[in-house]
Amino acid sequence: MTIKAPFELEKISSDEYILNMGPQHPSTHGVLRIILKLDGETVRDIYPDIGYIHSSVEKICENRKYEMITPFTDRLDYLSAVNYNLAYVMAVEKLLGVQVPERAEYMRVMLAELNRIMSHLMWFAAYGMDMGALTPIIYAFREREEIIDIMEGMTGGRMIHHALRIGGFKYDLQKDFMERLKKFLSHIDDRVDEYEALLINNIIFTARTKGMGILPKDMAINYGVTGPSLRGSDCAYDLRRNAPYSIYPKFDFKVCTGRNGDTWDRSKVRMDEIRESARILRQAMDGIPSGDIMAKVPRIIKPAPGEYYSKVECARGEFGAYIVSDGTEKPYRIKFRSPSFSNLSVIREITIGTKIADVIAIMGSLDLVIPEIDR
């Protein structure tokens, strides 16, 4: 790649040098390359280079029938796949005018919230590793494994579930789903307290993260940052509350926010969200009705010409599926709006002036998943 902007090699002073980080670097959790201009350890400029695992999902989807596209949305984010399914199937259902049965909606919310906890636990584990704490991964994977087992029993897939169908579900909840979920929910709150004591309130962790990578609210919105990264900046925007979808209006939950918008606040918001997701799950367990799990969907899916953009609050922020239909079996155009893409674009603003080790801390706090950036 030729680097034309924002820095050119001629503009580097005698004190500065260029350091290449990635695409194979443990802290990037995938294939992300970052080019740094450094003065000693201080970051003078940073330039992310993405696209190493671009697979042109949008072009592939234009050549597939509607029901064949759902599994592709799983693969955009292997940490909270159900949320990505949900955005896509909701868009198609809206175009078709299909009303999903209430039981299916409850099941969707339950799986989506389980996925959110799963994703935040994975973030907690990996972020500990980024910051040099090797214990959290052992702890967090203990709980994460329980969720993965529940999801595996329900769908057959451990991380890439292909759980949802256009119109509802193919299979009902497995027999022991409620029992296992109840067991999981009985101890998750205590475990989150434990995690907070272990890492988030740890004195070394706070010293490294407080006041680091401050993201002001206006800048965050201007850069399209969403999800916990935005809420860390004292901004209570959550699509589950602001643009309610599925049956989220029925549940009582708090939109967790931070105060200063620094790396620590973003971390704390994710821990709080695990507790709120557990609250939603408890309410859903009590309220789930019996009944159908699949709406009447035509055998051949041919939405009327039109377009729809449906968005969900996934673990990283706003994920949206924009579908343009021309009345045939295949979408004319499909666009996936991925949260990490916009979240990563702000990194230049918040890392210049910090030290190179802090770049890892700031990047980790944005919770990036590379397949959905590259798509």
Next chain:
Amino acid sequence: MTHTELLEKLQAKHRITESKEDLGVLNAAVGAGAFKSVIKTLKEELGYTQLNFVTAIDWPANNNIEVIYRLYNYDTNSDAVIRVKLDRTKPEIATISDIFSTANWHERETAEMFGITFLGHPDPNRLILPDGVIAPLRKDYKDAAMIPLPKA
């Protein structure tokens, strides 16, 4: 605010060439000269502070490419879509990365995927694709990998 009220407010200041309501969302088609001031009005006066995405749709039958800007107002929970039609043979449009910083990356992606030039863009480098792949999301894009293998 309903889409008709929004449309009236926009029409008071700008020339909207055509508009329609699509599942509750205002779709306004604007000329390439005026769209920037429309987006500015939406952001600064009407509270549409978030730009969800920028993308494009290729319509070879009409010989044009539509650039789509999708904006969102968190407080009133309403969306607005601005569409600008460009000539397919030489698509050029001004950048809006001075209004929304997030447009920088979204425009870079749209530029390489559809072969559109965003005039005045601060960083017109390729973002995702390697050099040599030209406008893959256009409908007439051909690649050897897209031809299905013969059935055995």
